[in-house]
Amino acid sequence: MNLLSINNLNVHYFGSQGATKAVEDVSLSLKEGELLGIVGESGCGKTTLARSITGVIAPTAKIISGEILYKDINILDPKNKTKAQNVKWKEISFIPQSAMNSLDPVYKIRDQMREVLMIRGGFNQKKADEKSSYLFDLVGIDDKRLRDYPHQFSGGMKQRVAIAMAIALDPKIVIADEPVTALDVIVQRQILDLFDKLKKSLNLSIILVTHDISVIAYTCQKVAVMYAGEIIEMGKVQSVLERPLHPYTMGLNNAFPDLLSKKSDFLVPIEGSPPNLLNPPTGCRFKMRCPFSQVQCNNKPEKFKLSDQHQVSCWRENESEQIRIKASQASTWVNNV
Amino acid sequence: MSNSKPILELQNVSKFYDISRNIKELFAGIKPLVKAVENVSFKIFSGETVGILGESGCGKTTLGKLILNLLEPSKGNIYFLSKDINNYEGKQIKEFKKNVQLIFQNPYDALNPRFTIKNILLEPLRSLDFPADQHNSLLANVMNLVKLGNVSEYLGKYPHELSGGQLQRVVLARALIINPLFVVADEPVSMLDVSVRAGILNAFNEAKKKINFTAIYISHDLALVKYVCERTIVMYLGSIVEDGPTDEVVKNPLHPYTKALVSAVPVPHVNQSHEPLPIKGNIPDATAEYSGCKFAERCPMSKEICFNTIPLLENKNEKNQKAACHFV
Amino acid sequence: MIKNLFNVLKKDPYALTGVLIYLFFIIIAIFADLIAPNDPLRILFNSSGLARNIDPGREFLLGTTSNGRDIFSQLVHGSRNALYVGLTAALAVAILGTIVGLISGYFGGWVDNLIMRLADIALGIPFLPFVIVLAAFLGPSSWNVVIAISILLWPNSGRVIRSQVLSLRERAYIESAKVSGCSNLRIIFVHIGPNILPLSFLYGSIAIGWAILTEASISFLGFGPSDVISWGYMLQDAYSSQALSLGAYFWFIPPGVCIVLMVVAGFFISRGYEEILFPRIKN
Numbered sequence: 001m002n003l004l005s006i007n008n009l010n011v012h013y014f015g016s017q018g019a020t021k022a023v024e025d026v027s028l029s030l031k032e033g034e035l036l037g038i039v040g041e042s043g044c045g046k047t048t049l050a051r052s053i054t055g056v057i058a059p060t061a062k063i064i065s066g067e068i069l070y071k072d073i074n075i076l077d078p079k080n081k082t083k084a085q086n087v088k089w090k091e092i093s094f095i096p097q098s099a100m101n102s103l104d105p106v107y108k109i110r111d112q113m114r115e116v117l118m119i120r121g122g123f124n125q126k127k128a129d130e131k132s133s134y135l136f137d138l139v140g141i142d143d144k145r146l147r148d149y150p151h152q153f154s155g156g157m158k159q160r161v162a163i164a165m166a167i168a169l170d171p172k173i174v175i176a177d178e179p180v181t182a183l184d185v186i187v188q189r190q191i192l193d194l195f196d197k198l199k200k201s202l203n204l205s206i207i208l209v210t211h212d213i214s215v216i217a218y219t220c221q222k223v224a225v226m227y228a229g230e231i232i233e234m235g236k237v238q239s240v241l242e243r244p245l246h247p248y249t250m251g252l253n254n255a256f257p258d259l260l261s262k263k264s265d266f267l268v269p270i271e272g273s274p275p276n277l278l279n280p281p282t283g284c285r286f287k288m289r290c291p292f293s294q295v296q297c298n299n300k301p302e303k304f305k306l307s308d309q310h311q312v313s314c315w316r317e318n319e320s321e322q323i324r325i326k327a328s329q330a331s332t333w334v335n336n337v
Numbered sequence: 338m339s340n341s342k343p344i345l346e347l348q349n350v351s352k353f354y355d356i357s358r359n360i361k362e363l364f365a366g367i368k369p370l371v372k373a374v375e376n377v378s379f380k381i382f383s384g385e386t387v388g389i390l391g392e393s394g395c396g397k398t399t400l401g402k403l404i405l406n407l408l409e410p411s412k413g414n415i416y417f418l419s420k421d422i423n424n425y426e427g428k429q430i431k432e433f434k435k436n437v438q439l440i441f442q443n444p445y446d447a448l449n450p451r452f453t454i455k456n457i458l459l460e461p462l463r464s465l466d467f468p469a470d471q472h473n474s475l476l477a478n479v480m481n482l483v484k485l486g487n488v489s490e491y492l493g494k495y496p497h498e499l500s501g502g503q504l505q506r507v508v509l510a511r512a513l514i515i516n517p518l519f520v521v522a523d524e525p526v527s528m529l530d531v532s533v534r535a536g537i538l539n540a541f542n543e544a545k546k547k548i549n550f551t552a553i554y555i556s557h558d559l560a561l562v563k564y565v566c567e568r569t570i571v572m573y574l575g576s577i578v579e580d581g582p583t584d585e586v587v588k589n590p591l592h593p594y595t596k597a598l599v600s601a602v603p604v605p606h607v608n609q610s611h612e613p614l615p616i617k618g619n620i621p622d623a624t625a626e627y628s629g630c631k632f633a634e635r636c637p638m639s640k641e642i643c644f645n646t647i648p649l650l651e652n653k654n655e656k657n658q659k660a661a662c663h664f665v
Numbered sequence: 666m667i668k669n670l671f672n673v674l675k676k677d678p679y680a681l682t683g684v685l686i687y688l689f690f691i692i693i694a695i696f697a698d699l700i701a702p703n704d705p706l707r708i709l710f711n712s713s714g715l716a717r718n719i720d721p722g723r724e725f726l727l728g729t730t731s732n733g734r735d736i737f738s739q740l741v742h743g744s745r746n747a748l749y750v751g752l753t754a755a756l757a758v759a760i761l762g763t764i765v766g767l768i769s770g771y772f773g774g775w776v777d778n779l780i781m782r783l784a785d786i787a788l789g790i791p792f793l794p795f796v797i798v799l800a801a802f803l804g805p806s807s808w809n810v811v812i813a814i815s816i817l818l819w820p821n822s823g824r825v826i827r828s829q830v831l832s833l834r835e836r837a838y839i840e841s842a843k844v845s846g847c848s849n850l851r852i853i854f855v856h857i858g859p860n861i862l863p864l865s866f867l868y869g870s871i872a873i874g875w876a877i878l879t880e881a882s883i884s885f886l887g888f889g890p891s892d893v894i895s896w897g898y899m900l901q902d903a904y905s906s907q908a909l910s911l912g913a914y915f916w917f918i919p920p921g922v923c924i925v926l927m928v929v930a931g932f933f934i935s936r937g938y939e940e941i942l943f944p945r946i947k948n
Contacts, residue, residue, distance in 0.1 A: 041530040154619060155393075184392035184557060189601040189614060196611075211531060214603035218611075238607045255535045256605050257560035259587060267564060269536035273500050405844060434846035446837040451859040461845035511841070 002069075003205050004030040004053070004092075004173060009066035011045075011052050020277045022048045022061070024229040027303075030173065030205050035195070037216035037237070038209045039252075040226035043274055046209045047097065049226070050175050053207075054094040055084075070173075089120055093171035097178045100158030103150040109161060110146035113168065121169045135164040138201075139194060156187035160194065167198065174198075175207045180215060192219050213256050217241055222309070225249050228274050228285040235310030245312035245320045247290045250327035268333045284314070291332045292316060292323055342419060343380035344519060344551050345404065350377045350413035351575075352399055356624065369624040373399040375575040376413075378650070383518075386545065386552045388566035388583065390559060390598075394620060396575040397555045401521050404553065405439055406430075417519070435465050438512040440522040440541075444504035444529070448496040454507055455492035461515050479514040482547060483507075483540050502533035506540060513544055520552045526561065538565055559602050563587055571595050574621070574631045577650055581658030591653055591660035593636045630661070638664060680937020683870075686930035690923075694744040701738035702726075705894045708733045718911065727915045731906040739894050740919050746895040747877050747927060750807050754876035757815035758822055759869035763861065765819060766826025767853050771834055777827075784820035792817055793882060800888040807890060810880045818875060822868035826861050833857050870935045874928035881924050896920035 011023035023045045030036050040046045051057045053068060055075075067074045070091060075084035096102070104112060110132060117128035133143040139160040150158060159179060166174050176195070180188040196219060198204050208220060216223050217237060224234040225246065233246040244250045254268040272289040275281055281288065283298040290297070294315070301313045316323060326332050352374040362369060374396040381387055389397045402408040403415060406422050415422050417433065425433060438461075441447035448457050458479065462472050476492075483506045485491055496504060505525060512520055522541070526534040542565065545552060556562050562569055562583065569586045571579040571594065579592040590596045597616035603609065615637045630636070633643035642663055650661040675681075693700060703709060709716040709729065721728045727736035769780040796813040803809050833839065834857065842856050877896075883889045884897025885904070903909075903917035 041532060156619065184620075185559070186392065186597060186601045186614060186616060187619075189603070192603075193611070193613075212603075213531075213605045217605050217607055218603040218609060241605060241607060252532060253605065255532045257558075257564045258606075259560045259563060259599075259602050259604050260606070267535035267538055269502075269534070269539070270532040271536075273502070273533075407840070407843065431846055434844065437844075439841065439844045441837050441841060443837055447841055449838045449842075449856055449860075460842065460847070464842070464845050464847040464851065508841075511845070515845075 001031070002029040003032050003034075003071065005067075005069040006053070007067050007069070009049070009052065009068065010064040011048055011057070011061055012064050013048075013058070013061050015060060018278050021280055022229050022277060023052065024280075026066075026226075026229075026231050028224055028231065028234060030207060032172070032205055033199065033203050034222060035199055035206045035208065035220045037220035037223040038207065038226060039211065039213055039216050039223055041211055041274070043228075043277075044226040045229040045277075046226050047177055050094070050177050050207065050209045051096075053175060054092055055088050056094060056096075090169050091171055092173045092175065093166040093169070095162050095166045095174065095176040095179055098182060099162035099166075099179075100155060100182075103158060103161065105150050108147055108149055109153075113146065113165065116165050116168050131168065132164075135168055138167075138198070139164045140190075154187075156183055156191065159183060159187075159191055163191075163194065163198075167202065167204070170202075171204075173205045173207065175209070177209045178211070179208070181210065181212070188215075189218075195219060213241070213252060225252070228280065229277055230285060230313065232286065232314070233310075233312045235306075236308060239308065239310045243310075243320070244324065245306070245310065245317050246286075246314050247292050247323065247327060248286050250324060251289075251333060254327070254330075254333065266330045268330045270333060292326075341382065343416075344383045344418060345381040346379075346416040346419075347404075348378050348414050348416070350400075350403060350410045350415060351375050352396075352403060352408060353411045371623045372575050374403065374410075377572075377575075377577055378413075379570060379577065379580060381551060381553070383551050384549060385568055386554060386566045388562035388569040389553060389555045389572060390557070390562050390569055391572035392557055392598075392620070394574070394623060395572040397557075397572055398523060400572070401439075401523050401553065401555050405437060405521055406433060431465060435515055436518040438515065438517040438520050440512045440520060440525045441508055442524040442527060444501055444508055445496075447508050448504060448511075450496050452495075453492065454494050454496070454499075457496075457507060458492075458511055458514055461511060465515060467515070475514055479510045482513060482544050483510045485510060500533075501529050502536055505529060505533075505537050509537065509540060509544070513548065513550075516548060517550055520550050521555070522552060523555045524557070525554075527556070527558070534561075541565065559587065559598060560604075571598070574623075576631060577661065578632065579658070579660045580650065581660075582656060585656050585658050589658075591658060591665045592632075592662050593638060594632050595660075630663070640664075677937035679933040683930040683933030683937070686926055687934075690744045690748060690927060693741055694748050697741045697745055701735075701741040703735040703738040705734060705739040705742040706892070707735075709735060718913065721915050727919060728913070730902060730916065731908075732902075736899070736916055736919070739899055740896070740923065742894045743896040743899060743920060743923070746807060746893055747880070747923070750810055750880045750895075751873040751877045751927065754811045754814040754818070754879075755869040755872040757811065758818045758872040759865045761815060761819040762822030762868060763826055763865040765823040766861070767830055767857065769823070770827035770830025771849070771853050771857065780823075781827075784823060787817055787820050790817060792879070793886075796879060796883055797886065797888050800883065805883075805888050805890045807880070807893060807895075810876070810883055810889070814872070814876050814879060818872055822865065822872070825868065826864050829861050829864055830857055833860055867935045870931045872931075874931035877924060877927050896924050 007027050009023055009026045013020040013022050026049060038046045038049065048057065048061065052063055063076060068076050070087045073080055073083055075087050113132040114125060114128045117123040117131055118125065123131060132146055136143045136146065141157060141160055153161065180191050183191060192215065195206060199206055210216060220237050223237045223240050224231045225240065225248065227248050233240055233244065233249050240249060244253060251270040255270060257267055270289055275285055275288065284301050287293040287297040296315045301315045303311055303313050304317045305311045351372065354371040354373060356369050356371055358369060377400065389400060391397045399408065403410055409423055417437065422433060458476055459472055462475060485506050526537050529537065554562060554566050566583050569581065569583040570577055571586065571592065573594050579586060579590065579595045586595060587599060590599050593615065597614050600610065601614055617635045617637065621634065629644040629646055630648050633639040636643065648661045648663045650659050653660050653665050710733065716729050716733045717731050719725055719729045725735050725737065727740065729735055765780055769777045795817060796810060799809050799813050839852060839856060842852050880889065880895060881897030881900065884895050885901045887901055889895065889898060899920040900917055903913065908916045
């Protein structure tokens with residue numbers, strides 16, 4: 001049973017120059033206890049997607065169509081307003097990008113925890129303090145630090161505080177937007193291990209949004225690759241990383257420096273830049289930068305579902321073996337190599 | 338290689354900062370100091386690309402600024418082409434700037450938003466008194482070097498009209514237009530998208546092959562350092578803990594901190610180790626005083642001697658790999 | 666930057682209104698001799714003798730003063746003085762404030778300290794009394810108003826520009842200019858300067874309003890020149906002739922309205938330019 005299902009979600013931003021189609025026809029699902037990664041570069045719509053689930057979107061953004069089902073209740077349906085409120089406040093929790101910088105600098109951490117627990121959770125002060133100590137223990141901070149101010153914490157510890165706040169009301173789903181991007185690599189590893197531990201001990205489902213494939217490879221079981229507002233490939237992490245079906249995923253793999261690789265491996269960029277989403281191109285949005293595009297790519301590719309949940313939006317998915325071989329050669333991507 | 342003179346040499350360089358004291362410290366007569374860089378020594382030879390690797394607070398950016406003569410060391414000497422850079426007189430300062438340049442981290446901030454690309458690139462030539470008749474040819478050469486495409490297309494544009502990757506190429510071009518001998522690159526790709534980074538790194542590598550400058554590459558990302566640099570210096574809390582050929586430092590790290598760093602880096606492969614890191618605790622207070630090894634309190638194999646005696650950075654094997662540890 | 670100026674006018678109706686008001690008064694000032702039917706200071710006579718306190722009519726559009734002068738002509742010519750004082754003072758404040766702000770902000774240290782203490786002193790001096798004292802010593806003239814405003818108003822723009830420079834000098838592109846061998850003077854005027862010009866412009870346009878108000882106040886209090894017509898002078902004249910009890914609204918309301926329009930126009934323009942100066946960050 002899926003805990004969360006997103007079906008055909010469309011989100012647009014409305015500005016002076018028109019509508020930016022930031023999220024286009026996105027569908028994905030999350031099971032209980034699962035860690036799903038959403039990976040993509042800046043501007044691909046992953047943050048908009050994450051925020052749409054919680055309803056915390058910019059005033060200029062509008063969910064045009066689609067449904068988000070939490071335990072089979074569509075939380076976008078105005079008929080389910082009260083149930084949806086409860087879901088968005090308590091069941092689904094969101095850690096925004098640089099959450100650690102949004103801690104109020106003039107209040108002690110203990111007071112900020114109390115605010116979350118007492119106002120949203122209905123705890124009284126004593127119970128709130130007990131819960132805060134328990135949460136700090138869970139995320140690995142000494143509960144004496146509750147008396148400190150945010151500026152007395154290091155970056156990694158502030159992120160732990162943000163995580164503690166996010167799980168304070170026992171949500172079933174936590175959505176984390178770039179939780180480790182600003183952190184040093186050793187701290188990053190500790191935070192990722194923390195997510196894993198929380199997932200196991202609290203049976204939490206987590207959606208991790210990031211631009212770093214290595215982070216996805218380390219923590220997630222399932223991954224969705226986003227490009228220009230669309231999910232172009234999705235599946236188990238092992239399948240997507242080792243046998244990618246979409247040329248963009250293949251290109252992304254080439255562009256990622258790998259500590260374990262041989263020195264002679266050449267990092268290959270993907271030439272060009274993502275399309276302007278005010279007027280996205282018809283058909284496949286990657287066709288301008290794709291070395292394998294053909295005439296058929298002027299029509300929007302269908303979502304091809306292969307075995308073991310691996311799904312891709314590319315007309316040439318049946319040739320993926322040969323394409324993968326070609327994609328691993330630098331000359332395919334760069335003209336003057 | 339060790340017979341020829343190094344192009345850059347640092348001898349026991351330290352940089353300290355006073356920080357404001359609270360009442361208690363004022364009365365106790367304590368003067369807390371932040372030791373951004375402490376007792377750093379190394380030599381760099383012509384043509385090398387050396388990575389300076391470390392996490393935030395390790396002093397790598399301060400070290401970069403000291404080398405560029407943007408900061409003065411509190412102790413020690415920095416020699417460029419065998420002359421102390423803090424003892425320059427008049428014209429020598431300009432000569433230094435012709436030889437040593439910087440590639441910035443943030444391409445969106447490194448270029449004056451009111452200048453056209455052409456003026457941005459010509460500015461170093463104007464400031465350093467290059468004769469006007471050379472300007473156009475130098476401009477064309479460097480645009481080709483960093484592959485900024487059709488030369489005339491970009492020159493009239495403003496920074497806000499270019500993408501991150503294109504901007505960073507302009508930053509690279511601006512640093513190289515005067516044909517410097519030495520380039521300091523401070524996290525040049527950390528603010529760019531992944532698919533764009535490769536392009537900049539490749540442009541950097543190719544330019545290096547063509548012009549043959551010496552470079553220091555400052556970064557916290559070990560995988561990037563491995564791609565660009567043949568030698569790596571690892572810093573922790575202002576001091577050097579390891580210095581050696583990059584391949585060796587990654588395959589066979591000697592210092593316990595380097596070991597922890599290497600095992601902490603995630604790779605884009607599924608089956609990677611989830612073993613707990615061989616390191617304890619968190620990054621300590623920047624003003625703390627140490628009578629021994631700074632890493633001792635977090636080190637899994639520290640013993641009493643580590644807390645009493647500062648380990649020296651010494652050669653530990655025949656591959657020219659140095660480490661500052663009593664037990665290697 | 667010129668393109669930017671026009672874009673703002675298109676988008677912001679307030680800025681457009683402000684500019685139109687200025688243009689209106691500038692045209693009137695330039696063609697004052699053609700528009701005004703009489704010399705504003707000339708005492709006029711008609712068939713019944715001194716043409717005093719005549720109500721508005723066909724011959725005198727806004728009537729005459731108690732001394733027989735044409736109010737409409739005075740109003741028209743007053744625009745010249747207003748613009749002269751306003752624009753000169755604004756220019757002085759903008760230029761002085763900008764140079765001071767640049768030098769103080771960029772160099773810091775004792776230079777900054779010295780200049781900021783001078784600013785403190787200038788700000789501590791009460792404005793109107795100072796102008797009055799200056800007028801008393803140097804004699805009443807429009808120049809004194811300009812001088813007084815320049816001496817006392819530069820700290821406002823100077824301090825704001827200084828703080829902008831303080832943040833700009835830490836930016837990466839300034840550091841890169843230093844690394845590329847740029848001299849300090851060149852950095853200040855070629856690199857930082859263009860980035861703060863919009864601020865100078867902003868403070869300049871606010872200063873115009875201040876200057877005109879000050880000039881009007883000085884003239885109203887009787888410390889202004891009596892041989893030059895200004896709107897403030899008109900107000901003073903009306904007051905001392907007890908225009909209110911005479912019901913001569915047409916005498917003091919027009920100059921008052923003109924002053925308000927000029928001042929408000931300045932603020933409208935500065936409102937529009939706030940968008941250029943502090944554009945909403947798009948990411």
